[in-house]
Amino acid sequence: MAEKEQIITxxxxxxxxxxxxxELRQRLASGDTxxxxxxxxxxxxxxxxxxxxxxxxxxxxxxLGVKCTVWLADWHTWINxxxxxxxxxxxxxxxxxxxxxxxxxxxxVGGDPDKLEFRLASEWYQKNAYQYLELEKLIxxxxxxxxxxxxxxxxxxxxxxxxxxxxxxxxxxxxxDIYYQNIDIVHAAMDQRKAHVIMRDVAExxxxxxxxxxxxxxPLIASLDGQNKMSKSRxxxxxxxxDSEEEISRKVKKAFAEPCKTAGNPILNxxxxxxxxxxxxxxxxxMNEKEGGKKSFASYEELEDAYAAGSVHPADxxxxxxxxxIEVLTPVRRHFAKPTITAKKAxxxxxxxxx
Numbered sequence: 456m457a458e459k460e461q462i463i464t465x466x467x468x469x470x471x472x473x474x475x476x477x478e479l480r481q482r483l484a485s486g487d488t489x490x491x492x493x494x495x496x497x498x499x500x501x502x503x504x505x506x507x508x509x510x511x512x513x514x515x516x517x518x519l520g521v522k523c524t525v526w527l528a529d530w531h532t533w534i535n536x537x538x539x540x541x542x543x544x545x546x547x548x549x550x551x552x553x554x555x556x557x558x559x560x561x562x563x564v565g566g567d568p569d570k571l572e573f574r575l576a577s578e579w580y581q582k583n584a585y586q587y588l589e590l591e592k593l594i595x596x597x598x599x600x601x602x603x604x605x606x607x608x609x610x611x612x613x614x615x616x617x618x619x620x621x622x623x624x625x626x627x628x629x630x631x632d633i634y635y636q637n638i639d640i641v642h643a644a645m646d647q648r649k650a651h652v653i654m655r656d657v658a659e660x661x662x663x664x665x666x667x668x669x670x671x672x673x674p675l676i677a678s679l680d681g682q683n684k685m686s687k688s689r690x691x692x693x694x695x696x697x698d699s700e701e702e703i704s705r706k707v708k709k710a711f712a713e714p715c716k717t718a719g720n721p722i723l724n725x726x727x728x729x730x731x732x733x734x735x736x737x738x739x740x741x742m743n744e745k746e747g748g749k750k751s752f753a754s755y756e757e758l759e760d761a762y763a764a765g766s767v768h769p770a771d772x773x774x775x776x777x778x779x780x781i782e783v784l785t786p787v788r789r790h791f792a793k794p795t796i797t798a799k800k801a802x803x804x805x806x807x808x809x810x
Contacts, residue, residue: 463519466515469732471672473670473671474655478669479669482639488520489522490522490638490639491523491524492526492632492636493513493642494526494528494576494643496535498532498537499807500697501553501557501560503676507783509642510561512642512671513561514565516642521640523572525554525574526574527573527574527576528549529575531625534622534624538806539809554573555791555799557571558571559790559791560696562786563784586635591627594630594631595624597657598627603623605649607623607626626650626653629650630650634661634662638668642671644684645674654667676729677720677725680711681711681720681721693706694707694780696787699788704781707780712773717763720762722772723772725780726772730780738753739751739752740775741774741775742774742775744774
């Protein structure tokens with residue numbers, strides 16, 4: 456029980472938001488086998504803000520006995536015009552490269568990939584297309600047009616921008632995916648919050664008498680320039696999970712990091728959310744390359760205070776973060792070095808190069 460409480464507390468402390476923590480605790484205490492879902496568009500290479508961040512949450516949930524599911528959203532990918540705009544391509548890359556990428560990330564954080572279930576949306580829609588359509592329409596009937604328009608930000612689009620009508624149905628489809636699979640715990644990055652709030656608001660209409668799905672939102676991982684979140688469409692904004700050691704070092708070295716300033720600092724952002732997520736015994740060590748010696752930190756707060764005070768130099772912090780990221784991602788690089796997995800990445804390479 457102590458270990459279970461430790462994991463729940465870690466989730467509560469590290470996630471950006473839980474809607475709601477009390478409901479999560481009640482569901483976990485019920486003894487029921489709970490189901491989790493996180494959905495992804497298949498839109499490019501997986502970066503650490505997507506792969507490692509999601510895997511850390513799923514590792515904690517599987518340790519709590521939750522059945523975790525990765526939803527390969529090929530229809531959403533098609534609607535949002537990603538890859539080559541073809542559902543077949545999205546499905547192939549999703550079941551190939553993307554599945555292997557998420558398995559490798561889960562293994563890298565100490566999880567057993569066999570405990571994850573990967574579901575291709577188009578295959579699941581075919582199981583009972585009528586039920587899915589009815590769910591989607593019921594959600595649309597209970598959500599205003601203006602709210603759907605506000606919610607298209609989950610696609611990376613701005614409210615008021617020129618979009619096709621299919622894009623307006625995207626939020627409703629995302630909510631329908633959840634109820635169609637009978638999910639207990641819904642998980643995504645914080646930028647997907649609007650869809651999950653709709654999901655909870657329509658719960659009584661969709662599944663009367665049943666507990667509302669709990670929503671877990673992990674933090675957005677900052678881009679290298681500190682201005683936005685990491686983006687697959689801007690390669691130099693992100694560290695990809697299969698980047699070489701040299702590429703990781705190059706990217707971290709050029710990342711924005713002003714001395715003594717903690718706000719808008721991507722290096723501190725990554726350290727807090729990725730490297731200190733479940734750090735329990737080992738300390739975070741920063742070497743002073745100019746004067747020699749090292750500083751050890753048992754908590755992120757200690758590190759941030761030292762950085763703000765100027766006792767940790769940005770270059771030294773970057774060196775420490777580079778070392779740890781290389782170590783964390785070693786299992787991923789090894790996985791993608793296997794010929795069969797390399798071939799799956801080559802398929803995505805070809806699609807991206809042809810755009």
